[in-house]
Amino acid sequence: MDVINALVALTNYVIIPATAYGAQLALGALGVTLVYSILRFSNFAHGDTMALGTGIVILITWGFQSLGITLGPLPTALLALPFGIVITAALLLGTDRTVYRFYRKVRAAPVVLVMVSVGVMFVMNALTRFLIGVDQINFDDGVRFVISARQWRDMTGLSEPLTLRSTQVITVITAVAVMVLLFWFLNRTRTGKSMRAFSDNEDLALLSGIDPNRVVTVTWIITGALATIAGTLYGLDKSFKAFTYFQLLLPIFAAAIVGGIGSPVGAILGGFVISFSEVGLTYAWKKVATYLVPAWEPDGLVQLLSTDYKFAVSFTILILVLIFRPTGLLKGKIV
Amino acid sequence: MKKLLLASAAIGLCAGASYADEIKMGVLLGFTGPLESLAPAMAQGAEMAIKEVSDSGKLLDGDTVTPVRGDSTCVDAAAATAAAETLVTSDGVKGIMGAMCSGATTAVLQNVAMPNGIVMISPSATSPALSDMEDDGLFFRTAPSDARQGEVMADEIMEKGLSSVAVTYTNNDYGKGLADSFQKAFEAQGGTVTISTAHEDGKGDYSAEVGSLASAGGDALAVVGYVDQGGSGVLRGALDTGAFETFIFPDGMVSQTLEDNFGSEIEGSFGQLPDSEGQGMETYLSMAESAGYDGSSAYSGAAYDGAALMLLAMQAAGSSDPKVYKDKITEIANGPGEKIYPGELAKALELIAAGTAIDYEGATAVNMIGNGEAAGTFREIEIKDGKIETVKYR
Numbered sequence: 141m142d143v144i145n146a147l148v149a150l151t152n153y154v155i156i157p158a159t160a161y162g163a164q165l166a167l168g169a170l171g172v173t174l175v176y177s178i179l180r181f182s183n184f185a186h187g188d189t190m191a192l193g194t195g196i197v198i199l200i201t202w203g204f205q206s207l208g209i210t211l212g213p214l215p216t217a218l219l220a221l222p223f224g225i226v227i228t229a230a231l232l233l234g235t236d237r238t239v240y241r242f243y244r245k246v247r248a249a250p251v252v253l254v255m256v257s258v259g260v261m262f263v264m265n266a267l268t269r270f271l272i273g274v275d276q277i278n279f280d281d282g283v284r285f286v287i288s289a290r291q292w293r294d295m296t297g298l299s300e301p302l303t304l305r306s307t308q309v310i311t312v313i314t315a316v317a318v319m320v321l322l323f324w325f326l327n328r329t330r331t332g333k334s335m336r337a338f339s340d341n342e343d344l345a346l347l348s349g350i351d352p353n354r355v356v357t358v359t360w361i362i363t364g365a366l367a368t369i370a371g372t373l374y375g376l377d378k379s380f381k382a383f384t385y386f387q388l389l390l391p392i393f394a395a396a397i398v399g400g401i402g403s404p405v406g407a408i409l410g411g412f413v414i415s416f417s418e419v420g421l422t423y424a425w426k427k428v429a430t431y432l433v434p435a436w437e438p439d440g441l442v443q444l445l446s447t448d449y450k451f452a453v454s455f456t457i458l459i460l461v462l463i464f465r466p467t468g469l470l471k472g473k474i475v
Numbered sequence: 476m477k478k479l480l481l482a483s484a485a486i487g488l489c490a491g492a493s494y495a496d497e498i499k500m501g502v503l504l505g506f507t508g509p510l511e512s513l514a515p516a517m518a519q520g521a522e523m524a525i526k527e528v529s530d531s532g533k534l535l536d537g538d539t540v541t542p543v544r545g546d547s548t549c550v551d552a553a554a555a556t557a558a559a560e561t562l563v564t565s566d567g568v569k570g571i572m573g574a575m576c577s578g579a580t581t582a583v584l585q586n587v588a589m590p591n592g593i594v595m596i597s598p599s600a601t602s603p604a605l606s607d608m609e610d611d612g613l614f615f616r617t618a619p620s621d622a623r624q625g626e627v628m629a630d631e632i633m634e635k636g637l638s639s640v641a642v643t644y645t646n647n648d649y650g651k652g653l654a655d656s657f658q659k660a661f662e663a664q665g666g667t668v669t670i671s672t673a674h675e676d677g678k679g680d681y682s683a684e685v686g687s688l689a690s691a692g693g694d695a696l697a698v699v700g701y702v703d704q705g706g707s708g709v710l711r712g713a714l715d716t717g718a719f720e721t722f723i724f725p726d727g728m729v730s731q732t733l734e735d736n737f738g739s740e741i742e743g744s745f746g747q748l749p750d751s752e753g754q755g756m757e758t759y760l761s762m763a764e765s766a767g768y769d770g771s772s773a774y775s776g777a778a779y780d781g782a783a784l785m786l787l788a789m790q791a792a793g794s795s796d797p798k799v800y801k802d803k804i805t806e807i808a809n810g811p812g813e814k815i816y817p818g819e820l821a822k823a824l825e826l827i828a829a830g831t832a833i834d835y836e837g838a839t840a841v842n843m844i845g846n847g848e849a850a851g852t853f854r855e856i857e858i859k860d861g862k863i864e865t866v867k868y869r
Contacts, residue, residue, distance in 0.1 A: 152716055153686035161680065276703070278736075289717020301717030374679065379708070384679035422683045424670075424690035441670060441691055447683045448646070448673060 141298075146431035148300040158419040159412075160308040160377055163315035166411030167370035168388060169395035170322065170404055171363045177339040177402035178359045179240070181253035186367060186392065188264040189232065191385035193368030194375045195272040197224035198279045205281065214310070215282040215376055221369065229364035235260055236360050244356075261386075268382045277380040282306055307377040318369055319408060322362070326404065331358055339402070387451070391418070394454040398461045400468025409469060414454050422447045496538045498795050500525055500782065501562035501593075503573030503583065505549035510575060516763075516772035517598060518544060520779035520838075521572045523766055524820065528786045531821035533828065535790060542782075547574035552582035559587040569795045570594040570785040572778060577602030584614050594797040594804070596785055598777035602648075603656055606846050612801050617777040617784070617841055619749055619851025621649070625656030627747050627853045627869065628697070628725060629664055635745065637694040639667040640723065643684060643709050644699035646673040653725060654699045669693040676704035681712045689718035695744075697723040702732045714740050729856055729863065738861035745866070750854035751776065751839045759817040759838035776817075776838030777849075783820055784808055787835060790827045808843045810834025 168190060175183040183189075200220035210216045239260060243253055285291075286309055289301035326332040331354070338345040338355045346352060371385060378384075395414045399406025424441035445453065461468060502521050504514040522542045529540040543566045545558035555574055562568045571593055574580040580600040588595045589611055596615045597605075603622035605614070632640060642658065644650035650673070658668045670691035674684045688696060688709075696719040700706025706728050713719045714737070724733065724746030733741075756776060763770025770776060785800070787807045792800035812832030815823040823833050835841055844850045855866040 149690075153682075153689055153718075157682040157686070161682070276707070284715075292717070303715055303717050305715060378679040379711075381677070381679060383677070387678065419683055419686065422687070424687040427690040427692065441687065443687060443690075446672070447687055448675065450683050 142431040142434060145298055145300045146428045148298055148302050149427050149431065152300065152302045154416075154419050154423050156304060156308055158415045160311045161419070162412035162415030163311050164370055164374045164377065164411075165388075165391055165395045165415055166408040167315055167318060167366055167373070168392040169399065169407035169411050170319070171366035171370065172392055172396045173399075173401055173404060173407040174359060174366070175363055176396070178335055178355065179244075179253075181250045181257060182393070183363075184254060184257045184389065185261040185264055186363075187385045187387075187389035188261050188268060189228065189364070189367040190371030190374070190388070191268045191382055192231065192264050192271075193224055193228035193364065194371035194380055194385070195268045195382070196227050197221055197368060197372045198272060198277060198375070198380060200224055201279050201281075210281065213283040213306070215280050215307070217279055217281075217372055217376055218310070221372055224372065225365045225368045228368045229361040232360045232364045233357060236356065265382070265386065272380075272382065274382050277375075279380060280307055280376045305377070307373075311373045311377055314369065314373060318366070322366075322404065325362075331355075335359065390451060390458075391415075391454040394458040398457055398468055400470040403468065403470045406468050406470040413469070414457065417457060418450050418453045421445050421453050422450050496536070496795070498534075498538050498540045498789070499566050499568045500540055500542050500785065501545055501559070501566070501568035501571035501573065502542045502782075503545040503547045503555070503559055503562060503571050503575075504778075505575040505579065506544070506546045508549035508551070510549050513599075513773055513775075514575065516768050516770070516775040517575070517778040518542075519766065519768045520759075520763070520770065520775040520777075521598075521782040523762065524779045524782040524786070524817075527818070527820045528783070528824065531824060533790075533821055533824040534786060535793070535795065538795070540786065543568055545571075545573070547576070547579040547583065549576040549579055552579055555579035556582050556586045559583040563587055563591050563593055568593070569789070570596070570797055570800075572596055572598065572781045572785065575599050577605060581605065581608065584608070584610060588613050592798050594785060594788075594801045596781035596804075598781045599774040603652060606848060610847070612847070613797065615781075615784070615804055615843065615847040617780045617837075617839060617849045618774060619849050619853075621652045622656040622660075623848075623851055624725060624747070624749065624853065625653060625658075626660040628657045628723065629660035629666065630869075631745065631747055631855060632661065632695070632697075632723060633664050633666065637721070638665075639669050639693040640695050640697050641669045641688045641691050641693040641719070642671040642697045642699060643674050643688055644671065645701055645705055645727070646675050649727070650699050654697075657697065657699070667693075674700065674705045674709050676701065678705060678708065681705065681708040682716075684709055685712035685716055685718055688713065689716060693719070695719060695721040695723055697725070698728055699725050701727045702730050707732070707736065710737065710741075724856075734858075734861065734863050738858075741858050742861070743858065745855065745857040747853045747855045749851050750868075751852050753840065755816045755836050755838050755840055762818055770838075779817060780835070780837035780839055780841050783817075783837060784835060784841065787815075787820070787823055787827065787833070790824050805843045805847065807833065807835050808841045808849075 172186050197220045200223050201217045204216050286304040289303050292302045334350045391414050395410035396407050399410025421444045424443040426442045506514045525540045525542045545562045547555035574583050577600040580597045594613050598617050601621045603620050642654050644654035698706050722744040726748035729746050729748050759776050760770040788800040788803035789795045791803040812834045815833050815835045817838050842850045852868050856863050857866050
C-alpha cells in the first residue's frame, strides 16, 4: 500500500506536471530549432511570438464565447486555435518581409540576425501588452478535471490524491499529434524534403532548383503554428500573463540545445529532459521517502534545490551541455 | 552692559510666562516614492486632527497648532533624516507624526528624534523590529506591528483545532516578515510549521512550489501572498493537485478576486486582516468625505489618531514639551475614561482641562500595548457558501 501511495504521490507532483510542461517546452523548442536550422539564427523573439499568438487566440476565444459558441467539455480556445495560427503566421510573414528579409539579402552574420530578433522580441512584447494587457488571464472554460482529487479518493481509498487535469491531457495529445504531423511533413512531403535539403546545404539546395522564398515562407508558417499551439497549451494549463512567455525563453533554448539544436527529435527529447530536471530536482522527496522507507523519518524535506532555483536548473544544464557536449544529446549543429 | 543684561532677563521672564503660543507639528510622510499614493490621504487625516484642535482654541492656553509637512520618501533613509532634521531644528516642531515606512522611521527615530528628544507617532510603520528598538519612550505607532498579525493568525488557527500548517510566502519584506512572525507565534503555542517557503510573484507555473508544500504536508496551507500575484497561483496549484483543502489567508489575499476566482472551492478556509469597525471609523469616513478626501485609504485614520494623540497628551501634561507629554500618550490612548471618537477633540480637550479622564478611541480604536504600539483590530473572515463572511473582530 505504501509503495502504491509513493507512486501516486510521485505521479501527482512530478510525472504528470513534468510531462505536460515537457510537451509545452518541446513544442517551443521545435519552433526554435526549425528557425535555427533553416533560417540560421537563434530566434529570441520566439517566446514573445508565443505570447502574441496566445493573446490572439484569447481574443478570438472571447469572441466565440460572446457569440455563444463553445466546444462543450473542451476549452473553446481549441476552436480559436486555427484562426490564431493563421493570424500569427501572417504576422510572422509580415515581420519577415519588413525586417528579416533585408538582413538575409545582405547576407548578414547570424549574430546580427540574433540582435535583430531581440528587437523584434521587444516589439512583439509591447504589442502583446497593448493588445491584451498585463493582467493574468484564465481562459480555460472546459471541464477542469479528468480525475479530481475527491473522485480519486472515492475510487481507490488511497490517502494520496491523484489529479489529472483535462488541460494536461489535451496538452499531451495535441503535442503528440503536432509532432507526428510535423515529422510526416518533413520526411514525406516534397516541401518538407526541400526544407531539409535547404537546411543541410543551402548552396546545393539552390542549385537543385529549390525556391528559397518558398522554404522561408513555409518555415515561418510552421514556426507560427508551433508557437501559437505551444503558447496556447501553456496558457490553458497554467494561466496567461504577457511576460511569463519571455521567462520561458531560457528553458526553451536550453531544451533545443540540450537535445541538439537543429534536430527536431532532439528538441522533443530536450524538452522532457529540462522539464523533468526542473521539477525533479526541486521536488521535496520527503513524502515519497517516508512511504518507501517506513523506518526513516527524514528531518528535512529531502529537497536538492529550493524551488527558487527552478530556472537555474535549465541554465546549469545548458552550461554543462555546452562545455561537455556542445552538439547536444543527439548530434545537432555546433552552436 | 547692564541694560543688555536686564533686557536678556526680561526676555527670559517673558518666555517663562504663559500666553497663547503657536505649536508646530511635523507631518513626515513619503510624499514621493513607492507609497506616494497613500501619503496624501494620511497627511490630510493628520492635518484634519490638527486643525480641529487648533480651531477649538482650547489647547493649553488657547494655543494654535500648525502642521509642517516633510518628505520621508519611504526608501531613502538619508533623505528622511534630513527632512526630519529640518522639521526639528529650523521649524521647531514639538512632535512628528511619521514616518511612513519602517526603514525611514527607524532612521529618523535614531538620528533625529532621540538626540533631540522629539516624540514620534508613526501611523504606518509595521516592522516587528521597531517593537524592541531602544526609543527613550519617544516612539509610538498607531498601526499594529506585523508581529501582531502573526499572533492573531496563530490564535485563530489554534482555535480551529489545526496543529500543523505549511506556509508559502511572497518573496519580499512583507511576506517574509509575516511568515516569520507567524511561525514564531504558532510554534510558541505548540503548533508545527511543516515548511515555510517563498514563491516569486509573476510566474506562470507554481507546480514545483506546490509539490514541495504537499510533500511537507500539514492540516492547512497559509498563503502569505498577494491575490493578484503568486498567491493565487500557489492556491490554484494546491487545489488542483488536491494537496490541501483548508487555507489560511492573511490580508494580502482577502479580496473580491479571491471570492470570484475560487469561491466554493475554498469552503471553510479562513483568514484575517487589519481592519477597524464601528463608530469611530464611520465618523472618520464621513468627516473625510466632507473634507474632500478618501478616509478609507490605508492608514489615513491611523494618521488622524497619531496627530490627535500627541495633541491630547500635550493637554493632559499641560505642556507642549515632548519630554513631558510623552508619558501621557499611553494613558490617553488606553483610558479608562470617557471614550473619544473623531470629531470630538474639542470635547476631549475640555474634559482633560476639567480633570476628567478620557480614553481616546479615535478612528482605529487605538489601544497601546507593550512598547507603545497599537494592538490593532483584526477582522476575521471565513469562506461560507463561496462568500467571504466576517466572523468577528479581535
